[in-house]
Amino acid sequence: MAAMKGLTAVLSLAYLVALSLTVHGQQSQADGPRYANGTSLVRPTNYREWTFIGSGLGLTYEAETASPTAAPTFTNTFVNPSSYRAFMQTGTWPNGTVFVLELRRSQTEAAPNKGGRFQTDLLVLEAEVKDARFPDGWAFFNFGRGTALSDVTPPLSGEAVASCVECHTKHAAVERTFVQFYPTLLEVARQKRTLKPGF
Amino acid sequence: MAAMKGLTAVLSLAYLVALSLTVHGQQSQADGPRYANGTSLVRPTNYREWTFIGSGLGLTYEAETASPTAAPTFTNTFVNPSSYRAFMQTGTWPNGTVFVLELRRSQTEAAPNKGGRFQTDLLVLEAEVKDARFPDGWAFFNFGRGTALSDVTPPLSGEAVASCVECHTKHAAVERTFVQFYPTLLEVARQKRTLKPGF
Numbered sequence: 048m049a050a051m052k053g054l055t056a057v058l059s060l061a062y063l064v065a066l067s068l069t070v071h072g073q074q075s076q077a078d079g080p081r082y083a084n085g086t087s088l089v090r091p092t093n094y095r096e097w098t099f100i101g102s103g104l105g106l107t108y109e110a111e112t113a114s115p116t117a118a119p120t121f122t123n124t125f126v127n128p129s130s131y132r133a134f135m136q137t138g139t140w141p142n143g144t145v146f147v148l149e150l151r152r153s154q155t156e157a158a159p160n161k162g163g164r165f166q167t168d169l170l171v172l173e174a175e176v177k178d179a180r181f182p183d184g185w186a187f188f189n190f191g192r193g194t195a196l197s198d199v200t201p202p203l204s205g206e207a208v209a210s211c212v213e214c215h216t217k218h219a220a221v222e223r224t225f226v227q228f229y230p231t232l233l234e235v236a237r238q239k240r241t242l243k244p245g246f
Numbered sequence: 247m248a249a250m251k252g253l254t255a256v257l258s259l260a261y262l263v264a265l266s267l268t269v270h271g272q273q274s275q276a277d278g279p280r281y282a283n284g285t286s287l288v289r290p291t292n293y294r295e296w297t298f299i300g301s302g303l304g305l306t307y308e309a310e311t312a313s314p315t316a317a318p319t320f321t322n323t324f325v326n327p328s329s330y331r332a333f334m335q336t337g338t339w340p341n342g343t344v345f346v347l348e349l350r351r352s353q354t355e356a357a358p359n360k361g362g363r364f365q366t367d368l369l370v371l372e373a374e375v376k377d378a379r380f381p382d383g384w385a386f387f388n389f390g391r392g393t394a395l396s397d398v399t400p401p402l403s404g405e406a407v408a409s410c411v412e413c414h415t416k417h418a419a420v421e422r423t424f425v426q427f428y429p430t431l432l433e434v435a436r437q438k439r440t441l442k443p444g445f
Contacts, residue, residue: 095430096327099298102320104352105362119362121301128295153303157426159417163304163318165427218358227356228364231294 078127079143080176087201088174088188091127094147098131100124101229104153104164121166123149124229130177134232138239140222144177150193169193175215175223185223187211220246277326278342279375286400287373287387290326293346297330299323300428303352303363320365322348323428329376333431337438339421343376349392368392374414374422384422386410419445 078097081089091097105119126134130144150171153164172190186202203211212223220226220243221236227246236242277296280288290296304318325333329343349370352363371389385401402410411422419425419442420435426445435441 096297096330098295099322099324101365102301102322103359103362103364104303104320106359106364107361121303123298123301125298131295151429159413159424160302160305160427162306163302165302165305166300167429169429214358225358228359230350230366230368 076127076129076141076143078129078145080145080178083199084201086180086186087199088176088186089199090172090190090196091145091147091174094125094145097125097147098128100126100131100232103228106228118153118155119164120170121149121151121153121164123151123166125149135235138221138236138241140177140224142177142179146175146224148173148175172196175211177222183212183216183223185212185215219243275326275328275340275342277328277344279344279377282398283400285379285385286398287375287385288398289371289389289395290344290346290373293324293344296324296346297327299325299330299431302427305427317352317354318363319369320348320350320352320363322350322365324348334434337420337435337440339376339423341376341378345374345423347372347374371395374410376421382411382415382422384411384414418442 078091081091083089101124103122106122125147127143127145130141133139133141133144149169150173151166152168152170154167155162155164157165170193172193174188174190176186176188177184178186181202187208188200188202189207190196190200202208215223215225218225220233221241226232226236226242233242236246277290280290282288300323302321305321324346326342326344329340332338332340332343348368349372350365351367351369353366354361354363356364369392371392373387373389375385375387376383377385380401386407387399387401388406389395389399401407414422414424417424419432420440425431425435425441432441435445
């Protein structure tokens with residue numbers, strides 16, 4: 048009987064520890080930014096398993112405006128899952144939020160498709176990170192061309208980042224993020240009243 | 247000393263339990279299809295946290311072809327994470343794979359956007375499931391309009407599904423799935439040589 052009680056106690060404790068490990072795994076933001084040398088961002092290799100928040104085709108707020116004759120570019124945006132879940136609860140981004148922006152080539156001809164465009168090669172990979180250590184609270188990173196991505200890249204600075212900061216300050220619906228283009232986030236931000244005035 | 251040994255035993259056991267919970271979570275396909283009444287699919291409410299595999303704009307292989315004057319529709323495809331991971335290892339889909347297809351309205355005017363299109367309201371939600379119990383090994387489901395989604399829906403049958411099966415048989419690059427439109431999957435299918443002849 049005492050042995051049974053002891054076993055039950057051990058199993059209960061084991062379960063509690065296991066549970067706390069699991070909960071801890073969710074809260075410790077294991078999917079947040081990884082840095083090298085303090086502020087250089089290590090490219091997340093598994094961002095395609097992160098939460099997708101929206102796509103666009105031919106959006107021209109990108110610095111690289113496509114010429115009218117070039118095939119338009121798809122933009123896919125992903126966010127680290129723990130920050131996505133936090134946003135769905137609060138309508139705001141926790142420190143350590145990582146946005147990954149993919150630019151992908153578009154193509155139109157492949158059976159059974161008879162029109163419209165779908166996504167092909169990765170062209171450019173960029174990131175935006177919320178981290179209180181940066182002057183504006185957010186930093187921007189460019190991992191370069193899809194065929195030659197950097198494994199680690201320092202935050203953009205000087206003129207390279209000025210237009211990012213200006214546009215993300217002036218036109219972003221929530222904090223420094225274009226929630227107006229991400230329908231599931233936009234709905235939550237409306238409910239939580241975290242949209243900036245004018246949205 | 248006995249207390250120390252006891253604590254070590256508890257912690258070791260806790261670790262094993264935690265490990266088994268994790269492994270179990272990955273292998274039991276907790277993210278697979280949920281049915282009501284045998285074969286009616288329960289709408290996955292968290293598919294936006296599943297793995298995104300690709301977007302298209304204005305693709306016309308959809309049954310509902312947009313008229314030339316209508317705004318083109320975005321299509322987003324998501325797959326349950328455990329099946330995605332299995333595909334990345336093998337280039338094939340395990341039994342219990344669930345594809346979710348979203349059709350979303352596109353819009354073009356919102357600062358700082360000066361062209362191109364981004365995603366807005368959910369129009370239609372559909373699913374495709376690999377399940378050996380169905381005649382073709384795959385079944386197709388339609389949860390209806392975005393403003394009035396069904397919580398549970400039976401597999402499409404008869405004429406409603408004939409065109410799905412025909413097109414997914416004739417034109418899909420891997421099994422019954424249009425991997426030719428999903429760039430990260432296409433690369434893996436090429437490496438694993440699981441593309442059908444002609445792709």
